[in-house]
Amino acid sequence: MFEVRNLSAAYGQSTVLHDINMAVKPGEIVAVVGRNGMGKSTLMKSLIGVMPSRSGQIMVDGSDVSALQSHQRVAKGLAYVPQGRQIFGTMTVKENIETGLVVTGKSDVPPEIYSLFPILREFEKRRGGNLSGGQQQQLAIARALASDPKILLLDEPTEGIQPSIIKDIAKVLKEIRDLKNLCIVVCEQVLSFVLDAADRILVMENGSIVHSDTRDRVDEAAIARFLAV
């Protein structure tokens, strides 16, 4: 179980996240949607610990990780796929995935990762920088999975990806959820992707969660209005 309680974060004097609360069950995909600048990336960065939170708790299976550094949070089961993917362009595909293995003590890429992303096995020896955007996104997800997480955080995985591949990313997230029973939190702006992938949708405006819907009872028009510029 992943729980965020009254999380706030600020850049200097400017508070960007206000009392965020969410609970994500194993096997659940929760999407946080909102327009540019509403605080989605700040939320992700605070959860993984690349940015400190100001107050609140981040609970992984009942223990608060909010005072821990990022690598310690990864050891506790959090994994992060950053916006823009941030893969290592000069390293091979295999080496990129191996960077995620460090906390597990394993040295070989688990076969299930290559089963989820067969293209990465095929391109194992290629440099990450030579992959297409969609393939790099798969690589970033594979690298995150290599740490054998309980909670997977993804920041705008569809950014810069062509529509047909966006569908594939939604499909693979659901496969990962089913295979590993993970808690998945994904920040997004692409409504079709969210409707495809998420079990629950939270809307963020100006650093607060202002609306929440389960997928089966979603009010698409209401969510679209929040996303309209």
Ligand SMILES: Nc1ncnc2c1ncn2[C@@H]1O[C@H](COP(=O)(O)OP(=O)(O)OP(=O)(O)O)[C@@H](O)[C@H]1O
């Ligand atoms: N390093 C920073 N210093 C100061 N303010 C920042 C910094 N990064 C982001 N902000 C501000 O915090 C707010 C939230 O930004 P954030 O990047 O979290 O939004 P977002 O919803 O992820 O948007 P996007 O989709 O563009 O990434 C914005 O007002 C932004 O200008």
